[in-house]
Amino acid sequence: MQTKRMTFPSSWLPYALLAPQVIVTLIFFIWPASQALYQSFLRQDIFGLRTEFVWFDNFERLLADPLYLNSLKVTAVFSVGTTVLSMSLALLFAVMVNRMIRSRDGYTTFLVWPYAVAPAIAGVLWWFIFNPAIGIAPYVLQGLGYDWNHRSSSTDAMLLVIIAAAWKQISYNFLFFLAGLQSIPQSLLEAAAIDGASRTKRFWTIVFPLLSPVTFFLMVVNVVYAMFDTFGVIHATTEGGPAQATNILVYKVYRDGFVNLNLGSSAAQSVILMAIVVVLTVIQFRFIERRVNY
Amino acid sequence: MASITMDNLGKVYAGDVRAVTGVSIDIADGEMIVLVGPSGCGKSTLLRMVAGLETITEGTLRIGDRVVNRLEPAERDIAMVFQNYALYPHMTVYNNLAYGLKNRRMARAEIDRRVTEAAEMLQIGAFLDRKPRQLSGGQRQRVAMGRALVREPAAFLFDEPLSNLDAKLRVQMRVEIRQLQKRLATTSLYVTHDQLEALTLADRLVVLNGGRIEQIGTPMEVYARPATTFVAGFIGSPAMNMLPADWLRGVVAADALSHLPTGADLIGLRPEDMSLAPASDGGLTLEARLMLLEPAGAESHLHVKFDGMDEMFVVRLPHVPQVDEGSRLAFSLAREALHPFDAKTGLRL
Numbered sequence: 239m240q241t242k243r244m245t246f247p248s249s250w251l252p253y254a255l256l257a258p259q260v261i262v263t264l265i266f267f268i269w270p271a272s273q274a275l276y277q278s279f280l281r282q283d284i285f286g287l288r289t290e291f292v293w294f295d296n297f298e299r300l301l302a303d304p305l306y307l308n309s310l311k312v313t314a315v316f317s318v319g320t321t322v323l324s325m326s327l328a329l330l331f332a333v334m335v336n337r338m339i340r341s342r343d344g345y346t347t348f349l350v351w352p353y354a355v356a357p358a359i360a361g362v363l364w365w366f367i368f369n370p371a372i373g374i375a376p377y378v379l380q381g382l383g384y385d386w387n388h389r390s391s392s393t394d395a396m397l398l399v400i401i402a403a404a405w406k407q408i409s410y411n412f413l414f415f416l417a418g419l420q421s422i423p424q425s426l427l428e429a430a431a432i433d434g435a436s437r438t439k440r441f442w443t444i445v446f447p448l449l450s451p452v453t454f455f456l457m458v459v460n461v462v463y464a465m466f467d468t469f470g471v472i473h474a475t476t477e478g479g480p481a482q483a484t485n486i487l488v489y490k491v492y493r494d495g496f497v498n499l500n501l502g503s504s505a506a507q508s509v510i511l512m513a514i515v516v517v518l519t520v521i522q523f524r525f526i527e528r529r530v531n532y
Numbered sequence: 533m534a535s536i537t538m539d540n541l542g543k544v545y546a547g548d549v550r551a552v553t554g555v556s557i558d559i560a561d562g563e564m565i566v567l568v569g570p571s572g573c574g575k576s577t578l579l580r581m582v583a584g585l586e587t588i589t590e591g592t593l594r595i596g597d598r599v600v601n602r603l604e605p606a607e608r609d610i611a612m613v614f615q616n617y618a619l620y621p622h623m624t625v626y627n628n629l630a631y632g633l634k635n636r637r638m639a640r641a642e643i644d645r646r647v648t649e650a651a652e653m654l655q656i657g658a659f660l661d662r663k664p665r666q667l668s669g670g671q672r673q674r675v676a677m678g679r680a681l682v683r684e685p686a687a688f689l690f691d692e693p694l695s696n697l698d699a700k701l702r703v704q705m706r707v708e709i710r711q712l713q714k715r716l717a718t719t720s721l722y723v724t725h726d727q728l729e730a731l732t733l734a735d736r737l738v739v740l741n742g743g744r745i746e747q748i749g750t751p752m753e754v755y756a757r758p759a760t761t762f763v764a765g766f767i768g769s770p771a772m773n774m775l776p777a778d779w780l781r782g783v784v785a786a787d788a789l790s791h792l793p794t795g796a797d798l799i800g801l802r803p804e805d806m807s808l809a810p811a812s813d814g815g816l817t818l819e820a821r822l823m824l825l826e827p828a829g830a831e832s833h834l835h836v837k838f839d840g841m842d843e844m845f846v847v848r849l850p851h852v853p854q855v856d857e858g859s860r861l862a863f864s865l866a867r868e869a870l871h872p873f874d875a876k877t878g879l880r881l
């Protein structure tokens with residue numbers, strides 16, 4: 239790529255043009271992030287009277303804390319579950335819509351709507367649907383012989399938050415998959431049909447491999463979403479319970495910091511989260527260009 | 533190997549778009565048929581109907597003795613070369629060739645033998661481990677050919693396979709395709725809009741226009757006796773001149789046109805059938821003013837206005853004459869060079 243060189247009439251203009259972006263980043267990211275980093279080395283007593291500099295003690299305690307390790311495990315299950323569920327449903331819908339000729343746009347519009355719903359609203363929606371007392375889903379499940387109660391069963395609770403979180407993300411994944419499918423030349427599928435591949439075989443040997451860049455990109459996006467963007471969903475449905483069964487890392491940061499007022503530990507947790515984001519971003523940038531390329 | 537029989541094939545797309553009407557062609561075993569016609573005349577549609585990629589809405593199609601109207605593409609035992617090659621971008625050249633064989637559960641050793649043989653025939657043996665994007669256009673074209681070849685199908689279908697190549701490569705590949713087809717003696721249906729490709733490749737030529745057949749015949753038949761004014765204008769370059777019979781009768785001796793059938797009111801005359809030499813016995817002479825001389829190396833195109841006509845016509849000479857633009861010239865031609873047509877129906881008389 240050729241880089242274009244701009245010459246500015248005065249030397250302060252380029253800095254002035256950059257300033258808004260830099261200021262926003264400083265105020266809303268760098269400053270709070272460094273605060274958190276600093277905070278993570280401190281410990282306050284319960285009344286906030288005494289503050290002590292404790293080096294890595296917060297981190298050491300965290301990694302030895304069974305509750306934190308549980309939260310890590312819960313987050314892993316939740317992220318993988320949400321990603322797999324939302325991506326596979328989205329791919330299924332995209333394949334079906336892509337086969338339509340006339341009503342394609344209508345379906346696409348419908349499938350995109352959930353994306354416009356705020357996470358908390360989505361959470362409330364699913365909270366109602368799965369409410370053990372008044373919800374429709376438990377009623378139906380009861381008829382099928384399953385006794386749904388996400389307030390006492392940790393499996394049910396996990397399923398609920400996964401469904402609620404995945405539902406919202408299906409729209410986004412669907413759009414990318416649909417665009418990916420439409421960019422596969424029709425003639426490739428025709429050639430494969432002549433080459434004797436059945437519909438299913440064509441999907442797994444031609445379409446799916448050609449979608450792999452999209453799939454990988456979405457995988458990273460979905461994991462990031464599930465780990466960091468689902469606070470509202472958890473808060474509106476299970477509040478991390480029962481018995482910490484859905485207490486994912488982001489939610490735990492909030493609980494420990496703002497409810498239990500353990501600011502040092504909470505800050506250490508957010509620093510770890512920050513590190514995870516950095517790693518995910520690096521993975522995305524490093525691999526998306528290379529490995530997934532066919 | 534097999535014959536292909538099209539009986540009154542027709543295609544109407546959704547929304548009442550009629551693309552092909554009443555096409556009947558018998559392709560003999562081992563024959564190479566070229567479909568030629570202007571853009572949008574239904575060539576690709578017809579080919580894709582044979583391939584099974586478009587449903588057949590009218591008529592019957594037989595490959596060998598089987599009626600294949602309702603069979604899936606895979607069951608028709610044909611192979612197709614696409615205009616954009618349609619190579620699988622995520623597979624190596626080897627796997628591109630082997631894909632169709634693997635799908636048919638062929639033994640690994642046999643697949644290997646066939647791929648190696650085809651690769652050798654097409655000189656792509658060195659690229660078997662590469663992905664399509666690492667190949668030049670010409671090499672991709674060969675891979676596409678190879679993918680058809682390894683299948684050893686009953687028939688090859690080609691949809692403008694050379695149109696993405698540069699002029700020189702196109703000529704080279706044209707020759708190779710023809711040699712290969714002759715050697716393997718596989719029934720082939722080849723679509724092109726390039727008349728030179730059509731004339732050089734075909735055993736028989738099918739000229740299509742507006743979804744209908746205008747003429748079927750060997751290249752020389754079609755060239756020597758175009759059945760309609762459309763074919764006359766489409767085959768041959770520069771295109772045949774169309775002279776009004778009334779005007780022609782006024783400028784030549786009365787008995788010179790006596791051999792033409794009655795009702796012939798449009799007379800075709802190929803640019804290459806005129807010369808500057810004096811007319812021989814029984815020949816005709818036409819006088820004209822030279823408006824533009826286009827030298828083209830071994831030949832030249834003269835744009836002339838015949839006396840009493842406002843339009844320009846073309847004369848093609850096998851040399852570049854030493855004449856000035858604006859000068860008056862006399863062209864001679866044989867009586868047999870005139871092609872009589874009925875202007876109303878467009879048919880040859």
Ligand SMILES: Nc1ncnc2c1ncn2[C@@H]1O[C@H](COP(=O)(O)OP(=O)(O)OP(=O)(O)O)[C@@H](O)[C@H]1O
Nearest residue numbers: 545546549551570571572573574575576577578725
């Ligand atoms: N899927 C389709 N639906 C409706 N009409 C179509 C469809 N495909 C082709 N047609 C129409 O059928 C006619 C024939 O198209 P076709 O592609 O066979 O032309 P062609 O002779 O191959 O032209 P070209 O030389 O440009 O490739 C055209 O008028 C085209 O608009």
Ligand SMILES: [Mg+2]
Nearest residue numbers: 575576577691
């Ligand atoms: Mg075409």
